[in-house]
Amino acid sequence: MSDKNITISDVAEALGVSKTTVSRAISGKGRIGEETRQKVLSYIEEHDYKPNVIAKSLAQSKTFNICVVMPGDYALVDLPFFQEAIMGIQEIAGMMEYDILLCISQGDDITSLKRIIMNRKVDGVVLLRTFVDDPQVKFLAEKNIPFVAAGSSQYKSVKQIDHDHETACRELTSIILMRGLRNIAILGGNENYVVNQTRLRGVEDAYEQFGAKLEQTNLFMNLESKSFIEKAVDDALSQNADCILCMDDAICSHVLRKLRQDHVKIPDDVKIASFYNSSVLENNIPSITSLSFDARELGMTACKNLLSQIDGVEVPRRTLLSYEVVLKESTK
Amino acid sequence: MSDKNITISDVAEALGVSKTTVSRAISGKGRIGEETRQKVLSYIEEHDYKPNVIAKSLAQSKTFNICVVMPGDYALVDLPFFQEAIMGIQEIAGMMEYDILLCISQGDDITSLKRIIMNRKVDGVVLLRTFVDDPQVKFLAEKNIPFVAAGSSQYKSVKQIDHDHETACRELTSIILMRGLRNIAILGGNENYVVNQTRLRGVEDAYEQFGAKLEQTNLFMNLESKSFIEKAVDDALSQNADCILCMDDAICSHVLRKLRQDHVKIPDDVKIASFYNSSVLENNIPSITSLSFDARELGMTACKNLLSQIDGVEVPRRTLLSYEVVLKESTK
DNA sequence: CTGAAAGCGCTTACAG
DNA sequence: CTGAAAGCGCTTACAG
Numbered sequence: 219m220s221d222k223n224i225t226i227s228d229v230a231e232a233l234g235v236s237k238t239t240v241s242r243a244i245s246g247k248g249r250i251g252e253e254t255r256q257k258v259l260s261y262i263e264e265h266d267y268k269p270n271v272i273a274k275s276l277a278q279s280k281t282f283n284i285c286v287v288m289p290g291d292y293a294l295v296d297l298p299f300f301q302e303a304i305m306g307i308q309e310i311a312g313m314m315e316y317d318i319l320l321c322i323s324q325g326d327d328i329t330s331l332k333r334i335i336m337n338r339k340v341d342g343v344v345l346l347r348t349f350v351d352d353p354q355v356k357f358l359a360e361k362n363i364p365f366v367a368a369g370s371s372q373y374k375s376v377k378q379i380d381h382d383h384e385t386a387c388r389e390l391t392s393i394i395l396m397r398g399l400r401n402i403a404i405l406g407g408n409e410n411y412v413v414n415q416t417r418l419r420g421v422e423d424a425y426e427q428f429g430a431k432l433e434q435t436n437l438f439m440n441l442e443s444k445s446f447i448e449k450a451v452d453d454a455l456s457q458n459a460d461c462i463l464c465m466d467d468a469i470c471s472h473v474l475r476k477l478r479q480d481h482v483k484i485p486d487d488v489k490i491a492s493f494y495n496s497s498v499l500e501n502n503i504p505s506i507t508s509l510s511f512d513a514r515e516l517g518m519t520a521c522k523n524l525l526s527q528i529d530g531v532e533v534p535r536r537t538l539l540s541y542e543v544v545l546k547e548s549t550k
Numbered sequence: 551m552s553d554k555n556i557t558i559s560d561v562a563e564a565l566g567v568s569k570t571t572v573s574r575a576i577s578g579k580g581r582i583g584e585e586t587r588q589k590v591l592s593y594i595e596e597h598d599y600k601p602n603v604i605a606k607s608l609a610q611s612k613t614f615n616i617c618v619v620m621p622g623d624y625a626l627v628d629l630p631f632f633q634e635a636i637m638g639i640q641e642i643a644g645m646m647e648y649d650i651l652l653c654i655s656q657g658d659d660i661t662s663l664k665r666i667i668m669n670r671k672v673d674g675v676v677l678l679r680t681f682v683d684d685p686q687v688k689f690l691a692e693k694n695i696p697f698v699a700a701g702s703s704q705y706k707s708v709k710q711i712d713h714d715h716e717t718a719c720r721e722l723t724s725i726i727l728m729r730g731l732r733n734i735a736i737l738g739g740n741e742n743y744v745v746n747q748t749r750l751r752g753v754e755d756a757y758e759q760f761g762a763k764l765e766q767t768n769l770f771m772n773l774e775s776k777s778f779i780e781k782a783v784d785d786a787l788s789q790n791a792d793c794i795l796c797m798d799d800a801i802c803s804h805v806l807r808k809l810r811q812d813h814v815k816i817p818d819d820v821k822i823a824s825f826y827n828s829s830v831l832e833n834n835i836p837s838i839t840s841l842s843f844d845a846r847e848l849g850m851t852a853c854k855n856l857l858s859q860i861d862g863v864e865v866p867r868r869t870l871l872s873y874e875v876v877l878k879e880s881t882k
Numbered sequence: 883c884t885g886a887a888a889g890c891g892c893t894t895a896c897a898g
Numbered sequence: 899c900t901g902a903a904a905g906c907g908c909t910t911a912c913a914g
Contacts, residue, residue, distance in 0.1 A: 223670075225891055236901045241893060248894080251899055271669040272607045273891035276906045281604065283651070283671075290637060297629050305622060308654050312662060317671055318652045319615070322640050330644060337603040338555075339615075339649055475833060501807060557907055568885045573909060580910080581883055605907035608890050 224267050233261055244269060283319045284311060284524060285340040287331055287354065289347045290322040295467045299513045300346055303368055306517025307344060314525055316341075328353050335363055342524045344368055344517075348376070350410055364527035368520040370412045377527065379520045379537045381511040383413060386541040387420025387493050388427070390509055391463065393543065394491060395428045399461045403454035404432075405447065405473065406439045406465035414439070417465050417493050447472040455482065461489040461549070467499055467508075474502060490548040504547035511541050556599050565593055576601060615651045616643060616856060617672040619663055619686065621679045622654040627799045631845045632678055635700055638849025639676060646857055648673075660685050667695055674856045676700055676849075680708070682742055696859035700852040702744045709859065711852045711869045713843040715745060718873040719752025719825050720759070722841055723795065725875065727760045731793045731821060735786035736764075737779065737805065738771045738797035746771070749797050749825050779804040787814065793821040793881070799831055799840075806834060822880040836879035843873050 230237045235254065242248040243258035261267075275281050286307055288300050308318055319340050321330050326349055334340060335358070342364035345354055348371040355373055358365045367378040394402060404421060406414050418439075425432045435457065438450035451473055454462055464470035470492040477484060484490050484504055492499065495510040519537060526533045562569045567586065574580040575590035593599075607613050618639055620632055640650055651672050653662050658681055666672060667690070674696035677686055680703040687705055690697045699710040726734060736753060738746050750771075757764045767789065770782035783805055786794055796802035802824040809816060816822050816836055824831065827842040851869060858865045 223891095227891075237892080238894080238901055238903095239899090242900090245893080249899055254899080268668045270608075270891050271671060272604060272611075272613065273906090274893080275604045276602075276608050276908085277891080277893040279604075279906070286652070292633075294630060297633055298626060301624075301629055301633075304652070305654060308652065312665075315665075317666060317669075320618070320636070320640065320650045320652045322637060333644075333647075334649060336600045337649075339603060471833070475835065479835065501803070503807065503811065555907095559907075569908080570885055570887095570910080571883090574884090577909080583883055586883080602907050605890090606909080608892085609907080609909040611890070 223270070224265060226267075226269065229258065229261060229265070229267055233257060279338075281339055281341050282315060283317050283340045284521070284528075285319045285321050285331070285334050285343045287321045287323050287343060287345050287347075290324045293468045295471060302513035303346060303517035303520075306514035306519075307368075307521040308517075309514075310518050310521035310525070316525065323347075323354070326353050328357055332357065335361060342366075342528045344520050344524055345371075348372070348412075350412065364524060366520050366524045366527065366533075368516050370416060372412050375535070377523060377533055377535060379516055379523060379539065381516065381541055382538040383416045383493070383541075384420040384423070386509045386511075386543070387417045388424045389420075390491060390493065390507075390543050391421045391424035392428065393545070394461055394463065394489070394549065395424060395430060397489075397549070399489060400430065401457065401459050402436060402461045402463055403450070403457070403459040404437050404439075404463045404465065405441055405450050405454075405469050406437075407441055407469060409439045414465060421463070441469060444472055448476050451476045455480075455488070459488060461491070464490070464492045465494075467492055467494045470494075470499060470506065470508075474499075474506075484548050485550050489550075495544065504550075507546045507549040508544055509541050510544050512539070515539060555602070556597060558599075558601065561590065561593060561597070561599055565589060611670075613671055613673050614647060615649050615672045616853070616860075617651045617653050617663070617666050617675045619653045619655050619675060619677050619679075622656045625800045627803060634845035635678060635849035635852075638846035638851075639700075639853040640849075641846075642850045642853035642857070648857065655679075655686070658685050660689055664689065667693060674698075674860045676852050676856055677703075680704070680744075682744065696856060698852050698856045698859065698865075700848050702748060704744050707867070709855060709865055709867060711848055711855060711871065713848065713873055714870040715748045715825070715873075716752040716755070718841045718843075718875070719749045720756045721752075722823060722825065722839075722875050723753045723756035724760065725877070726793055726795070726821070726823060726881065727756060727762060729821075729881070732762065733768065733789065733791050734793045734795055735768050735770065735782070735789070735791040736795045736797065737773055737782050737786070737801050738769075739773055739801060741771045746797060753795070773801060776804055780808050783808045787812075787820070791820060793823070796822070796824045797826075799824055799826045802826075802831060802838065802840075806831075806838075816880050817882050821882075827876065836882075839878045839881040840876055841873050842876050844871070847871060 226237050226240050230240045240258050242250045243255040286304060311318055321334055331354060343358055345367045348367045350372050355376055367376050370380040371378045422432060441447045441450055447469055462473055464473055490506060492506055492508040495508045499506050516539060523533050558569050558572050562572045572590050574582045575587040618636060643650055653666055663686060675690055677699045680699045682704050687708055699708050702712040703710045754764060773779045773782055779801055794805060796805055814820060822838060824838055824840040827840045831838050848871060855865050
């Protein structure tokens with residue numbers, strides 16, 4: 219109900235000091251007597267004074283906001299991933315008194331992002347998805363805005379945090395090979411996605427390391443629709459595949475449904491594993507062997523990286539995060 | 551690369567007019583000659599001048615941001631709902647040049663929201679979830695911040711947008727009753743949630759209207775864990791229920807899994823319907839009869855309502871949104 | 883219709 | 899160690 223907000227001038231006046239002094243006591247910048255500072259601080263505490271962040275923004279040209287760009291055309295199975303990542307970002311941002319401005323991007327339309335940047339509403343940006351040829355990246359680089367990609371990015375110069383998909387996929391594939399399975403069908407999505415290329419490399423590494431050969435007939439990529447996936451499953455089964463490796467969970471959930479429909483038993487008739495952990499598959503019967511990545515950790519790390527950049531601290535170009543292999547019934 | 555941002559003074563100087571005039575040309579407020587205004591506008595256009603929103607904020611004490619409070623402890627099945635609602639909010643907000651500040655609340659801890667409000671970072675708030683006794687509501691009301699609840703709220707005085715759950719549930723229940731099913735088990739969650747009370751009322755209305763009686767033994771409420779739900783399913787089946795009505799999709803997905811596990815056939819052995827539409831159930835075999843609510847529309851309506859409030863326009867206390875009954879295989 | 887000036891609430895050289 | 903003053907880039911009574 220206290221309509222008038224108390225300002226720095228009010229505090230200064232009440233204490234018989236200058237605004238400069240109050241400002242210094244709060245910010246901790248500039249020399250100030252310990253006694254004076256305590257006096258100011260306790261007055262502030264008592265009277266519940268809160269600096270006006272907008273005024274501070276204007277004076278410092280800093281907003282204490284970061285922009286999180288999230289795809290508006292997400293696949294349902296990816297939603298928990300994005301959400302968890304955002305929670306991680308928020309956790310770190312909140313600790314540093316930063317807030318999150320949400321930007322929803324449709325495909326590679328960057329008008330929303332542009333507006334936010336041109337309006338100077340944020341100090342930096344975290345990109346939750348990047349493209350091979352990415353207008354966001356170009357725009358931000360040109361405007362000289364600090365930003366970080368959460369997830370792998372094509373651009374060598376872009377600061378990026380990612381999970382170690384390559385090693386993870388190699389390890390899971392190795393385990394499958396070690397179990398004596400040889401006729402393994404690999405089902406993947408768009409080959410132009412950086413992450414799919416990375417995963418495929420992991421698979422190939424595992425084969426090579428094992429002295430085995432990955433037949434091209436067992437490789438089904440660019441499965442971007444339900445019908446493509448179902449066809450791939452049919453083909454794989456008619457080639458007597460003993461295992462189906464799904465490169466992401468959207469694919470995996472379609473595969474599972476198709477198999478259930480055709481009364482194909484897992485793991486008896488065919489083994490299944492997914493290169494991604496999704497809460498969507500969590501409750502499946504049987505449970506699915508998969509890789510587990512911590513999206514929240516990804517968000518936290520990305521946010522830390524961005525805040526460092528904003529503070530002018532040098533950050534590594536690339537940070538790789540760990541993973542876990544989760545063996546379940548589907549490969550028993 | 552143009553490091554210096556062009557300001558209103560630059561424009562004024564270049565054009566040989568005052569800052570006042572430039573400001574007026576842009577805002578459209580105050581009298582200004584048509585010729586002058588065009589001159590200013592075209593100069594601005596040409597030189598890609600963008601007003602500094604922060605400075606504008608300070609001068610007008612308006613931020614052109616709204617806060618969206620989303621629960622951090624969401625159930626997975628609810629995520630698409632929240633996401634869609636946020637997309638709807640963003641769509642309207644973006645049109646009005648507003649941005650969204652994301653606030654993630656854990657339970658009824660409102661420290662995040664408090665900070666955002668006290669920092670004056672937003673002009674209003676949309677609440678994606680409210681509680682029966684809600685500290686957010688109390689805080690915002692006390693601070694006199696415009697806000698709106700997307701979803702039903704206990705508080706009569708709170709501006710709220712909601713789907714018409716009561717009528718929807720009544721209609722779906724009536725349809726089930728009309729099919730001659732009588733031994734219907736109702737499985738619901740926390741009875742203290744406003745929405746669950748509303749839905750239950752719809753069910754009871756349908757029974758009454760039909761001259762039928764809803765036996766207490768068929769009513770299973772407060773099923774807040776997987777084991778409670780499974781027990782309820784067992785009980786319902788041993789009472790020879792011919793239909794299971796799930797009051798939300800979290801419950802429905804557990805019910806489906808339990809039935810599959812027990813090899814109970816839908817709809818032959820028992821019919822199923824859910825009082826909520828979830829993309830999580832979308833691909834289920836068989837497809838599930840349910841109610842369909844448009845979360846995006848909810849978000850858009852809530853956002854419009856909030857923006858009106860911010861502009862000082864009177865808004866209705868309560869807006870009820872429509873729904874659809876989607877009949878599928880599970881009740882055939 | 884147009885402008886000079888004060889103000890929004892901070893920060894920060896500069897001077898002492 | 900402290901303060902007066904200018905400045906951040908807008909808006910808006912007030913005067914003409």
